[in-house]
Amino acid sequence: MKVSRVIFHVDMNSFYASVEQAHHPELKGKPIAIAGNPKERRGIIVTSSYEARAKGIYTTMNVTEALKICPELILLPPDFPKYREASKAMFTILRSYTHLVEPVSIDEGYMDVTEIAKECHPLELAKEIQLRIYNELDLPCSIGIAPNKFLAKTASDMKKPMGITVLRKREVPEKLWPLNVEKMYGVGQSMAKKLKSLNMYTIGDLANADEGLLKEHFGKIGVRLKRRANGIDDREVDPESIYETKSVGNSTTLPVDITEMEDIEKTFRHLSSKVAERLEAKNLCGFTITIQIRDCHWHNHTKSKTLQNPIYLKTDIYQEAMQLFPKAWDGTPIRLLGVTVSNVIDKKRSAEQLSIFNYEQFAKEEPIYEIIHEMEKKFGKGIIQKGIDVKKKSYASKTSFSKDFLEDLKDFIDEY
Incomplete structure (x- = not known):
C-alpha cells in the first residue's frame, strides 16, 4: 500500500519588505516598498509590505503611480546581500527538521515531512516551523500542507500572511474547481486566454477537459495541467534540484x-x-x-x-x-x-552530427561503439562515457537574483 506523502510549501510573506522591517523595526506597521532606480527606467515596485498593499500598491507598479496612490509610501532600494543572508537562515531552519528540502527561489521551498509526520502531527509541526522563523528571524511565512507539491503550493497561497492551510486531494473539486482558470498555479495570462478560447473558464473545466484536445493545443503541458487540476502531482521533493x-x-x-x-x-x-x-x-x-x-x-x-x-x-x-x-x-x-x-x-x-566532414571518423569508431553498446547491455547505461569531466555539481545559472541565492547554499548543503 502506497503511503500518502506529507509535503510542506513554505512561502515567506512579502520577503524583501519583511527583511527590511526586521532590520529596521521603526518601519514596522508602515507602508514600505522595495523599488528600482526610476532614473534607469527600473522605477517599479519589486515588492511591498502588507500595509502598502492595503493601500493599493502592487508588484510591477510604477513608482510615480505608487506615490500618487500612497504619498506616505517609504521607498527603499534593494539590499540583495541582506536578503541572501535571510534566505540562508530560513533554509537552515528548514533543514534542521529534514534533509528533504527543495529550495525553489530565494523565499520559498518544499519540505517532505512524511517521516516526521509519523511522530508529530503535520499541523503542529507547521506551527512550530512558522513560529521559529518568526521568533528567530522576525520574518512571517505561510505554509501549505498537502500530499503533493502542487497542492502544497496552492495551499500556501490561500492564507497570507502567517497562514497555515491544509489542502487534501479530496477537497480539490470543492475548493479549486470553482476558481477561474487563471488562479491555478502554472497557468499564466497567455495560457488562460487560450484555455478560455476552448471554453475552459474554471479549474474544473480544465480538470474535466478532453485530454486529446489539451494535447493537441498545448502538448505535454496541457496533459500535465489537467492532472494538476485533478490534484495529481507525482514530483518528488528533490534537494539535488538546486544543482540543475x-x-x-x-x-x-x-x-x-x-x-x-x-x-x-x-x-x-x-x-x-x-x-x-x-x-x-x-x-x-x-x-x-x-x-x-x-x-x-x-x-x-x-x-x-x-x-x-x-x-x-x-x-x-x-x-x-x-x-x-x-x-x-x-x-x-x-x-x-x-x-x-x-x-x-x-x-x-x-x-555529434554526422556530416560529410566527419563520417570517416564515425566509421572508424563504429567497432568501439558496438563494444560499448554490449557492455552497457550487460552492466547498465553510462558505464562508459566519452570525454567525461570530473567536476563539482553545476549550480543554477545566475540569470536572476532569485536563482543567484542558490549558489550561496552550496557550502551549507555540502556539510550534510
Missing part, C-alpha cells in the same frame, strides 16, 4: 523605448553575448531559444523555437533570436528585451 540548470537567459530594461532595428539588433547582440558567456561558463548548450519583448504598455510578448541541434555560440543565439523577433513584435515601442536558451544539457552529451 534548466535555462540560461538575460534581459535588459532599456533607458528609453526603442523602435529602430539598429537599436534592437544591438541589444540582441549584447544579450546573446551574455547568454553565450553563461552557457560557456557551465559547459552547456540548449535546444530551445525564447525571446521576450515588453512594450511601453507593459504587455509581454514571447516567442520560442526548439531546434534540432543545440546552440551555445553567441552568433547562433543572435541569429535565432532575430528570426523570432518579427514573429513576436507588433511595432509597439519596446521597453525590455530578453533572450533565454532552455532545455539545456552538458555539451559532451550533445550528439
Whole structure:
C-alpha cells in the first residue's frame, strides 16, 4: 500500500519588505516598498509590505503611480546581500527538521515531512516551523500542507500572511474547481486566454477537459495541467534540484523605448553575448531559444523555437533570436528585451552530427561503439562515457537574483 506523502510549501510573506522591517523595526506597521532606480527606467515596485498593499500598491507598479496612490509610501532600494543572508537562515531552519528540502527561489521551498509526520502531527509541526522563523528571524511565512507539491503550493497561497492551510486531494473539486482558470498555479495570462478560447473558464473545466484536445493545443503541458487540476502531482521533493540548470537567459530594461532595428539588433547582440558567456561558463548548450519583448504598455510578448541541434555560440543565439523577433513584435515601442536558451544539457552529451566532414571518423569508431553498446547491455547505461569531466555539481545559472541565492547554499548543503 502506497503511503500518502506529507509535503510542506513554505512561502515567506512579502520577503524583501519583511527583511527590511526586521532590520529596521521603526518601519514596522508602515507602508514600505522595495523599488528600482526610476532614473534607469527600473522605477517599479519589486515588492511591498502588507500595509502598502492595503493601500493599493502592487508588484510591477510604477513608482510615480505608487506615490500618487500612497504619498506616505517609504521607498527603499534593494539590499540583495541582506536578503541572501535571510534566505540562508530560513533554509537552515528548514533543514534542521529534514534533509528533504527543495529550495525553489530565494523565499520559498518544499519540505517532505512524511517521516516526521509519523511522530508529530503535520499541523503542529507547521506551527512550530512558522513560529521559529518568526521568533528567530522576525520574518512571517505561510505554509501549505498537502500530499503533493502542487497542492502544497496552492495551499500556501490561500492564507497570507502567517497562514497555515491544509489542502487534501479530496477537497480539490470543492475548493479549486470553482476558481477561474487563471488562479491555478502554472497557468499564466497567455495560457488562460487560450484555455478560455476552448471554453475552459474554471479549474474544473480544465480538470474535466478532453485530454486529446489539451494535447493537441498545448502538448505535454496541457496533459500535465489537467492532472494538476485533478490534484495529481507525482514530483518528488528533490534537494539535488538546486544543482540543475534548466535555462540560461538575460534581459535588459532599456533607458528609453526603442523602435529602430539598429537599436534592437544591438541589444540582441549584447544579450546573446551574455547568454553565450553563461552557457560557456557551465559547459552547456540548449535546444530551445525564447525571446521576450515588453512594450511601453507593459504587455509581454514571447516567442520560442526548439531546434534540432543545440546552440551555445553567441552568433547562433543572435541569429535565432532575430528570426523570432518579427514573429513576436507588433511595432509597439519596446521597453525590455530578453533572450533565454532552455532545455539545456552538458555539451559532451550533445550528439555529434554526422556530416560529410566527419563520417570517416564515425566509421572508424563504429567497432568501439558496438563494444560499448554490449557492455552497457550487460552492466547498465553510462558505464562508459566519452570525454567525461570530473567536476563539482553545476549550480543554477545566475540569470536572476532569485536563482543567484542558490549558489550561496552550496557550502551549507555540502556539510550534510
